[in-house]
Amino acid sequence: MNWLKASPKYVVLTAVVLCTLFPVYWMLVIATQRDIFSKVSILPSSLTLEHVIDIFTKDNYMLPLANSFTITVTSLLIVLVFGLSSAYVLGRRTFRIAYKNTLLVWILLVRVLPPITFALPLYIMMNDAGLLSTKLPIILAHVLVNLPLVIWFMMAFFYSVPEEIEESARMDGASEFVIYSKVILPLVLPGIAAVTILSFMASWNEYLYSVIFIQSPGDFTIPLKLATLNSEQELTEWGKVASGGLVSVIPVLLTAVFMQKHLMNGLTAGAVKE
Amino acid sequence: MNSAVMKKTMYFFVLPALLFYCIFWIFPILKLFQYSVTDYNGYVQNFNYVGFNNFKTLFQEEVLVTSIKNTLVYTAITVILGNIIALLLALLLNANIRAKGFYRSAFYIPTLFSAIVVGFIWSYVYMPQEGLIASFLAKIGLTNWDTNFLGSYSKALYSIIAVDIWKNIGTSVIIFLAGLQTVPHELLEAGKIDGAGKWKLFRFITLPMLATSVTINITLSVINGLKAFDFPFIMTNGGPGISTNTLIYAMYKMAFTDQLFGKASALGIISFAIIIAITIVCVLTLNKKEVSA
Structure with a gap:
């Protein structure tokens, strides 16, 4: 019964x-x-498997894969270096409340403002500097959108580290940088894992900035390559686009499966009142 | 060391990020205000200041009203419908269900795909004759339905919104589920003993306990909706006509297709104002609700 x-x-669920x-x-x-x-x-x-083989042999699919990888990893590294050190300071109890609110507003603004409002002038800046034919603008754009997320997310983790740990390291004569990198960072590793996965997934699939900032086909990321396969010829090559799409999801899928615990932590952080 | 004062050296930890934002974020946004009163086309360095002409032209054109309206409709539907469906699914999953993990993962799979791939799959689903929906309707004998989803003025926007909900529902379900797991069982039992029905249990115990996850989900989907660009760009190109233009799409097209950077900047300023206003209202109402709940 x-x-x-x-x-x-x-x-219903099924x-x-x-x-x-x-x-x-x-x-x-x-x-x-x-x-x-x-x-x-x-x-x-x-x-x-004809279509899968075709995109690699006829359409040089390795190149966009490598490009996406370079752009995602480089921007991720920059984001982590800048973001973690900022979050470390901002997440401390002693940090003044007034600054905290300003920071909150700024983080919110970066997330809600139409991305194109800074992308348009940035495009001009990059064009004037002659950098549009490089990967630099797109890496910058990815750093800009992911940095606030990392800072916001990690602040809570740094906050939860007892300040006594820092104090005792300081007593032992450790420099500020050593305290940060050798003592504190290892304690917030789960948070770093979660936020890394979230930023990785966001960068890997990002589309709007790629359309704006990537000009030369040699720099095309996976989404851009798929878009050209989808529209270049009169007849869309459905088989190729579908297999390209499936290949592109493999890294993300593997991350989601093997890092499931961290991904769940990342998605639900803050969703539960403590 | 006095723990109420931070060491000066600590500021070096924030400096890189701060500088980065001043150069690549604040400066460009200030430039946007400058461009909005010029006839800059984005390529030729000479441009003239034209006062508020860009704004005047925008207010006379249909595209401004249409794209504002579309963005608001897009946001409202993804926020309300998306969150209601996600909440219902989370409630179902939270009951004693076997293979809970399987269902949860299945709902999350579409989120893993990039917008371009999702747009591609759904263009196939929506194709007027050979598409999945059209073939399905034909098989069950409903041949007189109009299956031109993306090519119809009245249906294109809603068809795109459905795709957005399909893609993002997994995240909302996961967040709601996490919230549901914090609802104390004893509280529900106590409610039951006091004779509360299912609806009352949900309304007066579960929902207030979910306040934080509701806030997060609504905030995330409002942000997502206001920035809608990918699917109109990929699936309909803003069309047919301008019927699926969102604010971001309209700006993109003005700047890069029509080469009207000045006008696009002006539209940027307008959407700036609209989006900030909406966000403030949302944050204030949600904060109030959360506190009172």
């Missing part, structure tokens, strides 16, 4: 899961079928 009582819940996953499954079908328009069937009739 219990089973009967619970079954409507499962019906229906929603079907709606959520069917488009994704369909992409898998498109990516592995030779000719999608001749026979549209639920089960792929002719399994092939």
Whole structure:
């Protein structure tokens, strides 16, 4: 009887899961079928890896993969170096409340203001400096949007480290930098892991800034490459775009699966009143 | 060391980030105000100051009202509908359900994909003849339905909004679930003993305990909605006509397609004002609600 009582819940949940996953499954079908328009069937009739091989051999898909990787990792490193040290100071109890509110407003502003409001003038600046043909502008843009997130997120973690730990290290004659890097940072590693995953996912999939700041095809990131595959030819190459999309999700999917605990911590931090 | 005073050297820890923002964020935004009163096209260095002409032209054009209206509709629907669906799913999952982890992960999968991939999948779903929805409707014999979702003036915006909800619902579900796990069981039991029905238990015990997750979810989806750009850009190109132009999309098009940087900057200033106003209202109301709950 219990089973009967619970079954409507499962019906609803399963229906929603079907709606959520069917488009994704369909992409898998498109990516592995030779000719999608001749026979549209639920089960792929002719399994092939032709499209996946094609994007690597004919469309040089390694290049955008490498570009996305470079841009994501470089911006992430800069964000962590700047962000962690700022959050360390700002998250301290002794930091004046007045500054804290100003900071809060600033962080909120960076998140809510239309990204294009600083991207337009920044584009001009970069153009004047002749840097638009490099990866620098897009890395800068990623740093700009991810930095406030890291600072905001990490402040709470630094705040939870007892100040006595710092004091005793100071007594032992450790310099400020040693206290920070050798004593405090290892204590907030779980927070660093969570925020790294969130920023990585945001950078890897980012689209608007890439459209604005990446000019030369040699610097194209995955989303831009997929967009060209999607529109360049008169007939969209569905198979290629689908397999390219699937390949691009692998790093993110692996991160989400193997770092699930940290990802969950990142997503739900602050969602629970303490 | 007096712990109420910070060592001066500590300021060096914040300095890099601060400098970075002054140069690459505050300075560009000040430039935006300057460009908004010029006829700058973004390429030729000579430009003239034209006063408030850009603003005047904008107020006379349809695109301003349409893109403001679309952005507000987009935000309202993703915030209200997205959060209600997410909350219902979280409530279902929070009950004694087997394979809870599986469902939760399944809802989160669309979030992992980039907007371009999501836009691509859904263009296929929405295709007028061969698309998933059209084929499905044809199979069950509903052939006289209009299946031109992205090409119709009345349906395109809502079709895009549905995609946005589909992509982002997983995050909201996870946040609501985390909140639900903090609702003390004893409180619900006590409510039950006092004879409260399911709705009353939810309204007076669960919902107030969820206040923090509600605030976070609403804030996140308001921010996301006000910045809507990816799907109009990828799926409809703002069309048909200007029917799916959002503020950000309209700005992008003015600056980079029409090469009207001055006018785009003026639109930037206007959306600046609108978005700040909305955010302030949201933050104030949510804070008040959270405190009183």
